[in-house]
Structure formats: C-alpha cells, structure tokens
Amino acid sequence: MDRGMKELIEVSREYGSDSRWVLVGGGNTSLKNNGTLFVKASGYPLATIDSAGFAVMDRSRLAAIWDNTYPDGEDSESVVLRERLVFADLMAARVPGEERRPSVEAQLHDLLPWYLVVHLHPTLVNGLTCAIQGEAIAADLFSDDQLWIPATDPGYVLAKTIRGALERRSADGLGNPDYIFLANHGVFAGGESSDEVRRKYQLLEQVLTEQVTRNPGSYPVDAPIPANHIALELIARKEFGANACISFVRGGELDRYLATRKVAQALTGCLTPDHIVYAGPGALYLKGSGADIPTAWEAAGKEYRNKWGRPANVILFPDLGGAMIVAAGDKALANARLLLDNALDVAAYTESFGGPKMLQERFVRFIVDWEVENYRSKMTAKHLRR
Ligand SMILES: [Zn+2]
Structure with a gap:
C-alpha cells in the first residue's frame, strides 16, 4: 500500500475511534496525490475505515465545479435544487468507475492547501465553536494561525465561504492557517504528514484545555x-x-x-x-x-x-x-x-x-x-x- 494511504488510514482510525474527537459517523479525512483526491466516502465510519472507504476523485473535475453557477436563493426550493445540482456535479467528478459516494465536503477537502486533511467534530473544540465568545477567543489564542468561519450550510456553501476566506487571507499576505474553525460544527486541520496533523490537534487540545474553567460533570x-x-x-x-x-x-x-x-x-x-x-x-x-x-x-x-x-x-x-x-x-x-x-x-x-x-x-x-x-x-x- 502507498505510504500516504497507510498514513491516511492510520490517522483516520486513530481520531475516528476516540469519542473526544468524533462521534458516530462524523468527521472526514482526505489525501491528495497529484491529480487525485482520496476522500472519505459516506457510509464508512472513520473508526474502522480502510482503503475501500475512500472515494477517488478527479481533482481537475472538482476544480471545474467552481466555474458552474447554481441557484443562490435562500428559500427552500432554491436550496434543495442547488444541493441536488452540486451533488450531481460532485458525483460526476469521481474518476471513471468510482461508485462510492464521496463526503459532501469533498470539494472543500480539494481546495484546502494540505496534502493530508483531517476534519473532526471534537467535543472540547465545539465548546469553543458553539460559544458566544468563540470567535474572539479563537483570534486571541491563535491569532492569524486560525481562520474562523461563521455558521453556514455544509457542502457547497461551506466550501465556497472557505474558498473566499482563503483568497482574502492570501491577498492580505497571510499564509495558510493551522486551524479552520467552523462555528457550530467542528474544525479542519491538515499538513504534509499525519504527524504534522497530530501535532496540530495536540496543541489545539492543550491550548483549549488551559482555558477551561469548568469541566463537564457526569452524564444522566x-x-x-x-x-x-x-x-x-x-x-x-x-x-x-x-x-x-x-x-x-x-x-x-x-x-x-x-x-x-x-x-x-x-x-x-x-x-x-x-x-x-x-x-x-x-x-x-x-x-x-x-x-x-x-x-x-x-x-x-x-x-x-x-x-x-x-x-x-x-x-x-x-x-x-x-x-x-x-x-x-x-x-x-x-x-x-x-x-x-x-x-x-x-x-x-x-x-x-x-x-x-x-x-x-x-x-x-x-x-x-x-x-x-x-x-x-x-x-x-x-x-x-x-
Ligand atoms: Zn463536519
């Protein structure tokens, strides 16, 4: 097995089987290899994933989706139509013969500037992303090393929002963020290796733990x-x-x-x-x-x-x-x-x-x-x- 795929599987299982980082079928991971993106397919939980759990996408076709226009109304008819059209385009961006359904975040994984991407819904981090002061505190703690994305619809709208934000960052002369915090959702981090991803998540956990004034008590x-x-x-x-x-x-x-x-x-x-x-x-x-x-x-x-x-x-x-x-x-x-x-x-x-x-x-x-x-x-x- 390719070294990259081996790392991807290892890191996916590691975070996927730890309930502090992700629950049930949540979270997704990916790997870029030249013109190809391997992204978690839906129906394959991270905890037990192997190479069969990743959909193989053609990156040039994924990038071409940005040239398409979709209904941008916020009424539920436009929203449903937009999601259907985007989903069809996403399915069409798979390599020939691919039958798995890619994560709806495939387009986002593709545009993120990292070789290996790990997206999680961690309990502690969501204490920050679901909080009134979350955005201000994230900026305080991580300054320009983070990007905060206000609550938005997952899928196409999220990808488009992050794309715009990354473009603005680079226009401002800022490099890639270490963390992309999604309000009321979770976090994206990535790197050139699984160890880089681990280091980032470790640091994130450590910094946030230091801020905690009350730990959750027992469950009912x-x-x-x-x-x-x-x-x-x-x-x-x-x-x-x-x-x-x-x-x-x-x-x-x-x-x-x-x-x-x-x-x-x-x-x-x-x-x-x-x-x-x-x-x-x-x-x-x-x-x-x-x-x-x-x-x-x-x-x-x-x-x-x-x-x-x-x-x-x-x-x-x-x-x-x-x-x-x-x-x-x-x-x-x-x-x-x-x-x-x-x-x-x-x-x-x-x-x-x-x-x-x-x-x-x-x-x-x-x-x-x-x-x-x-x-x-x-x-x-x-x-x-x-
Ligand atoms: Zn998510």
Missing part, C-alpha cells in the same frame, strides 16, 4: 419512567412506529438545564449538525407531571412534527426531574442518547468561552431538509442497483 443515568408507562409507550409508537424505544434519564449535568425554559435552550436548540441528525432538531420542554404528561407530549409532539416533519427524540420533563429519549429502534436510541450526552459536554465547555450560542433556525432547517434529501438519494441509489 437510567431511571424508571416516572409516569403512566403504557400511555407514554402508545404515544412513542404513534410518533416513531412499531419499534419505538424509550428510556428515561436523570441527574448529572442534565439537572442544570431543567430549571427554566431559558436555561433549557442549550438542549431545546441545536449546537451542531450531529446533534440534529442523531438527536433531532432540539428537545421539547414540557411542564407538568402525572396525568398531564401524555396529553402534553401528544399536543407538543404534533406541533413539533408539523414544524420539522419529524418527531422529537428528547423530551425534557422539568417536573419529573429528567428527560425521556425516544427513537425508532435500539441503535437510534443509543445514538440519540450519545448526542444528548455530548450536547451536555459541549454546553458545559461553552461556559469557558462565554456560554452557548445555538444554531439559527434557518441552518437547522437546512440540515433537517438535507437529511430527507440524503435519505431519498440513498433510496434511489439502492433502487438503481437492483
């Missing part, structure tokens, strides 16, 4: 469902189908977010796309106890579904002192819980950087619509293979 733990079990299970099934699974958790860091609707915003809003994808576009916050609970959930759940087109995975019950997590199947339930725990960690870290800054609803909407679109295209691909 399982507790018996303290209300009408049967009535709740019926609603869960209505919301998530026949294989709906429920768990109730309480205690730990969760306690801090139950007191008022205002403090609960760190959970009723969204911190990053990962939280939206795996734990839904924000938790519900429902007052009441005893017999009110099923009625309150049913009514609020309906409103939520009307708004987002999907049910809520996390329901905060301040009067019961905990949260219910609901999902279709065990795996989805485990992921929703993992991302709830992660939101508690990230929110705790944001306290060291001015407190949480949640994603604006317009960006949340993009991710929700995008998931639907993604699901549709996966189904189409399956259908075509038959």
Whole structure:
C-alpha cells in the first residue's frame, strides 16, 4: 500500500475511534496525490475505515465545479435544487468507475492547501465553536494561525465561504492557517504528514484545555419512567412506529438545564449538525407531571412534527426531574442518547468561552431538509442497483 494511504488510514482510525474527537459517523479525512483526491466516502465510519472507504476523485473535475453557477436563493426550493445540482456535479467528478459516494465536503477537502486533511467534530473544540465568545477567543489564542468561519450550510456553501476566506487571507499576505474553525460544527486541520496533523490537534487540545474553567460533570443515568408507562409507550409508537424505544434519564449535568425554559435552550436548540441528525432538531420542554404528561407530549409532539416533519427524540420533563429519549429502534436510541450526552459536554465547555450560542433556525432547517434529501438519494441509489 502507498505510504500516504497507510498514513491516511492510520490517522483516520486513530481520531475516528476516540469519542473526544468524533462521534458516530462524523468527521472526514482526505489525501491528495497529484491529480487525485482520496476522500472519505459516506457510509464508512472513520473508526474502522480502510482503503475501500475512500472515494477517488478527479481533482481537475472538482476544480471545474467552481466555474458552474447554481441557484443562490435562500428559500427552500432554491436550496434543495442547488444541493441536488452540486451533488450531481460532485458525483460526476469521481474518476471513471468510482461508485462510492464521496463526503459532501469533498470539494472543500480539494481546495484546502494540505496534502493530508483531517476534519473532526471534537467535543472540547465545539465548546469553543458553539460559544458566544468563540470567535474572539479563537483570534486571541491563535491569532492569524486560525481562520474562523461563521455558521453556514455544509457542502457547497461551506466550501465556497472557505474558498473566499482563503483568497482574502492570501491577498492580505497571510499564509495558510493551522486551524479552520467552523462555528457550530467542528474544525479542519491538515499538513504534509499525519504527524504534522497530530501535532496540530495536540496543541489545539492543550491550548483549549488551559482555558477551561469548568469541566463537564457526569452524564444522566437510567431511571424508571416516572409516569403512566403504557400511555407514554402508545404515544412513542404513534410518533416513531412499531419499534419505538424509550428510556428515561436523570441527574448529572442534565439537572442544570431543567430549571427554566431559558436555561433549557442549550438542549431545546441545536449546537451542531450531529446533534440534529442523531438527536433531532432540539428537545421539547414540557411542564407538568402525572396525568398531564401524555396529553402534553401528544399536543407538543404534533406541533413539533408539523414544524420539522419529524418527531422529537428528547423530551425534557422539568417536573419529573429528567428527560425521556425516544427513537425508532435500539441503535437510534443509543445514538440519540450519545448526542444528548455530548450536547451536555459541549454546553458545559461553552461556559469557558462565554456560554452557548445555538444554531439559527434557518441552518437547522437546512440540515433537517438535507437529511430527507440524503435519505431519498440513498433510496434511489439502492433502487438503481437492483
Ligand atoms: Zn463536519
């Protein structure tokens, strides 16, 4: 195996299997080799990736995508159309015979000035990227060695934004940044070798750790469902189908977010796309106890579904002192819980950087619509293979 590919696999697995750096299927990595880009394909988690998990792209075709124009409206019709067109162009930029679906960030990986690129969603770093003072503190700590990108839609818009920012940097006589911080998302770093990437991430962790004034406390733990079990299970099934699974958790860091609707915003809003994808576009916050609970959930759940087109995975019950997590199947339930725990960690870290800054609803909407679109295209691909 080529030395570069070996390094890419090693570094991908190393960060991919450490939950401090990335969770579930998040993050992506790439390697440039002359005219070719090897970029993580979707459906291959970093933790277990091997050379079969990288889509092979033609860099000249990727670069040519910049010459195309796409609808730039912000209404959801233009957005959906733009993403479809860009996705088709991205697929067409694969080398002949390539069938894997490249990461939607393939175009961004291609334009970044590094041989090896590692993009992660680290918990501690997201304490900074999801914080009110994040941008100012990043500039303070890393000065011109970093580039801060305000919250934006992933994929084409993100790539275009970063492209513009890098061009402005070079016009100002600045070299390449060591870190590209993506507000409410994660971080990009890269280098000429995997050791260079490791050094950068090590330094980043060290510098941010020194800034932390409060480390996250313990996670909430399982507790018996303290209300009408049967009535709740019926609603869960209505919301998530026949294989709906429920768990109730309480205690730990969760306690801090139950007191008022205002403090609960760190959970009723969204911190990053990962939280939206795996734990839904924000938790519900429902007052009441005893017999009110099923009625309150049913009514609020309906409103939520009307708004987002999907049910809520996390329901905060301040009067019961905990949260219910609901999902279709065990795996989805485990992921929703993992991302709830992660939101508690990230929110705790944001306290060291001015407190949480949640994603604006317009960006949340993009991710929700995008998931639907993604699901549709996966189904189409399956259908075509038959
Ligand atoms: Zn990402």
